[in-house]
Amino acid sequence: LCSCFGRFRRFPYTDDRMMKGEFERQAMNFGIQSMVASAMDRSIAYVQDYRDNVIKDRSFFNILLQIHDAILLEVPYANVNRVVKEVLPFNMCDRVSIYPTRLDGIPTGAGPYNLGVDVAVFKNWGEPLTEEFCMSAGLDLEYASAH
Numbered sequence: 001l002c003s004c005f006g007r008f009r010r011f012p013y014t015d016d017r018m019m020k021g022e023f024e025r026q027a028m029n030f031g032i033q034s035m036v037a038s039a040m041d042r043s044i045a046y047v048q049d050y051r052d053n054v055i056k057d058r059s060f061f062n063i064l065l066q067i068h069d070a071i072l073l074e075v076p077y078a079n080v081n082r083v084v085k086e087v088l089p090f091n092m093c094d095r096v097s098i099y100p101t102r103l104d105g106i107p108t109g110a111g112p113y114n115l116g117v118d119v120a121v122f123k124n125w126g127e128p129l130t131e132e133f134c135m136s137a138g139l140d141l142e143y144a145s146a147h
Contacts, residue, residue: 001030002105004098005038031103036069039096039115044071046091061087077137084119084143092117 001009009030011023044066051060061075061083075083097112121143123129128145135141 001027001103002101003031003034003038004101005035005042006105007034007038008105009034035098039098040066040069040071042096043092046095047071047087050087050091055087077139080121080139080143084121088117088119 003009009027011027014020014023044063048063052058059076060079061073063071064074065072073083093114093116097114099111100108100113102108121129121139123133129139129143131141131144133139134144
């Protein structure tokens with residue numbers, strides 16, 4: 001199998017019924033999992049490149065962790081709006097185009113398609129922001145969970 005980003009998954013020949021079932025399950029998941037993994041790989045590279053070569057300030061935000069189809073950033077409050085409204089949509093959506101392919105990697109002629117981005121802003125991991133905190137930190141009220 002070949003993904004839309006050119007990533008291959010090969011399966012060895014087997015007569016084992018259990019292994020065939022496992023390979024079938026993996027093959028069914030390969031297309032979407034591979035596409036998301038490759039899109040995330042490119043997105044993170046673009047986000048870092050944008051920080052380093054467009055913003056030209058490595059302290060503007062830190063990339064901490066990738067979690068499946070998400071990235072965790074550490075962003076100073078003063079930079080949150082720009083990261084949320086400019087950096088992430090441009091680099092994770094606009095710059096990563098997806099062109100569907102057949103299972104052999106040949107383009108179908110459809111596309112390009114782009115993934116969306118959903119952003120959540122927290123003070124600490126999983127701790128929703130209040131309107132009061134947003135006002136005191138100079139953040140848009142749209143980031144408050146109570147808004």
